[in-house]
Amino acid sequence: xxxxxxxxxxNIRSVAFALERLDVEFSITDNHEEIQKADQVIFPGVGEASxxxxxxxxxxxxxMIKELKQPVLGICLGMQLMCSxxxxxxxxxxxxxxxxxxxxxxxxxxxxPHMGWNSLTLTNGWLDNRVNEQFVYFVHSYYVPVNPHTxxxxxxxxxxxxxxxxxxxxxxxxxxxxxxxxxxxVLRSFLNKS
Amino acid sequence: MLTKRIIPCLDxxxxxxxxxxxxxxxxxxxxxxxxxxxxxxxxxxxxxxxDISATNEKRKTFAALVKxxxxxxxxxxxVGGGITCLADVAPLLEAGADKVSINSAAVxxxxxxxxxxxxxxxxxxxxxxxxxxxxxxWIVHTHGGSNPSxxxxxxxxxxxxxxxxxxxxxxxxxxxxTKKGFAIDPLAKLHELLDIPVIASGGAGSMQHFLExxxxxxxxxxxxxxLFHFGELTISDLKKYLQTNGVPVRV
Numbered sequence: 111x112x113x114x115x116x117x118x119x120x121n122i123r124s125v126a127f128a129l130e131r132l133d134v135e136f137s138i139t140d141n142h143e144e145i146q147k148a149d150q151v152i153f154p155g156v157g158e159a160s161x162x163x164x165x166x167x168x169x170x171x172x173x174m175i176k177e178l179k180q181p182v183l184g185i186c187l188g189m190q191l192m193c194s195x196x197x198x199x200x201x202x203x204x205x206x207x208x209x210x211x212x213x214x215x216x217x218x219x220x221x222x223p224h225m226g227w228n229s230l231t232l233t234n235g236w237l238d239n240r241v242n243e244q245f246v247y248f249v250h251s252y253y254v255p256v257n258p259h260t261x262x263x264x265x266x267x268x269x270x271x272x273x274x275x276x277x278x279x280x281x282x283x284x285x286x287x288x289x290x291x292x293x294x295x296v297l298r299s300f301l302n303k304s
Numbered sequence: 305m306l307t308k309r310i311i312p313c314l315d316x317x318x319x320x321x322x323x324x325x326x327x328x329x330x331x332x333x334x335x336x337x338x339x340x341x342x343x344x345x346x347x348x349x350x351x352x353x354x355d356i357s358a359t360n361e362k363r364k365t366f367a368a369l370v371k372x373x374x375x376x377x378x379x380x381x382x383v384g385g386g387i388t389c390l391a392d393v394a395p396l397l398e399a400g401a402d403k404v405s406i407n408s409a410a411v412x413x414x415x416x417x418x419x420x421x422x423x424x425x426x427x428x429x430x431x432x433x434x435x436x437x438x439x440x441x442w443i444v445h446t447h448g449g450s451n452p453s454x455x456x457x458x459x460x461x462x463x464x465x466x467x468x469x470x471x472x473x474x475x476x477x478x479x480x481x482t483k484k485g486f487a488i489d490p491l492a493k494l495h496e497l498l499d500i501p502v503i504a505s506g507g508a509g510s511m512q513h514f515l516e517x518x519x520x521x522x523x524x525x526x527x528x529x530x531l532f533h534f535g536e537l538t539i540s541d542l543k544k545y546l547q548t549n550g551v552p553v554r555v
Contacts (some may be wrong), residue, residue, distance in 0.1 A: 120424065123400050127374050156425065219522075221499055223427055223470065226524070227307045227349055227554040245307060245554040247380060249427045266306055288380045288402065290344060 112136040112301065113148035118165040119155030119187055128287035132297060142174050150301060151178055155187035160199035163191060176204055181303035182279050189274065189281035190252055198252050206279050207259055211252050214267050223251040224266045235261035236275050238299040244292045246284040254283065307552045308518050309349035309525035310539055311503065312532045314339060316355050319365045337372045344379045346539040349554060351377065352527060355385030367395045374400025382430055390419050397424060405473055407432040408446035411453050414467060421468025431469035433461060436477035442490055449477040457490060458497055465500050472498060475505040483509025491521030503527050511537065511545040518551045
């Protein structure tokens with residue numbers, strides 16, 4: 111069973127639809143026990159960092175997420191919240207990855223948010239080789255810089271982390287649930303982790 | 305590299321696709337869900353579904369349809385048509401839409417843009433602008449391009465951006481349906497003026513027209529309807545052509 115963490119962020123339904131397409135059993139839940147006993151946990155999200163962190167703290171989900179032992183996949187805002195700090199309203203985040211999330215500095219004709227299909231270059235690690243140099247869908251204004259945990263790099267204004275991994279924590283900046291076949295490969299390769 | 309997007313647009317009336325569709329591999333050409341999934345499989349980067357149902361009663365079926373679309377379509381999609389207030393939008397997003405487009409309602413009540421952006425984020429809000437040239441000025445028109453408003457294209461687009469729109473969908477009513485190409489000059493000017501993406505719409509008739517929209521009009525995305533629906537152009541052929549001509553596309 112896969113647990114999709116329910117909190118005050120958008121696009122959780124989209125992840126659920128993608129899991130339905132993959133014929134995966136899942137529940138959308140904020141119940142601690144249910145999350146803790148899931149085989150894999152997905153931490154999705156589109157939204158704003160400080161209000162979502164506050165919600166996680168109020169529901170004691172912040173501590174619980176950090177202590178999870180099974181594979182956990184952060185998506186988009188979920189990935190950013192796994193870092194230690196976000197420039198979005200100067201928010202202290204979960205601190206699973208010791209990285210600061212930064213705002214893209216718009217340069218002429220490079221628009222912010224970074225929205226649309228961009229390619230990935232795998233650096234190592236967990237993503238299936240079939241997605242190397244392929245296109246996935248992004249929508250975000252903040253980014254995780256390239257760091258020792260980076261497993262894929264995308265170039266927009268500057269090279270940033272499109273995927274990271276540390277121990278049982280996996281995260282992607284793009285939206286696998288909206289990335290057609292490549293996204294399905296990414297979700298499958300995560301769901302095969304144990 | 306961020307790619308240019310190709311976006312088929314489907315008009316929906318009472319839950320069915322309008323305008324004939326000429327796909328050989330489609331069982332039910334009137335089924336928006338099947339058609340949307342087929343476009344996604346062909347390589348469309350996004351989809352737009354516009355509800356043109358006449359009554360509020362019929363519109364209620366649209367949210368149910370959006371949920372069906374979200375279940376089967378694995379690429380982002382925008383829904384629009386008949387959105388007049390914040391309350392119209394929540395059920396569409398809950399049903400799985402990635403973005404909404406607003407048009408006449410925003411002209412009438414510009415605060416709607418701010419309200420939607422604040423409630424759901426700018427990335428959810430596409431401002432659709434229909435305009436035509438009147439006395440050498442690009443004038444915004446509402447209600448499917450029939451009513452001239454007091455607004456001018458460029459200042460309205462700029463205002464839309466500052467109120468929180470995440471994207472501008474610009475349709476030239478002068479070019480729409482002509483198949484003679486997109487309105488290049490106003491596209492290029494919008495690109496200079498704005499920091500948010502611009503979708504070109506109206507006038508697509510050939511692959512070269514898309515190339516012009518991207519290279520000369522500097523559009524971030526291009527939208528077409530009948531050209532794709534009637535099978536005159538396949539998305540995969542179009543993308544190969546654009547790639548050969550140096551435009552970054554997802555193939």
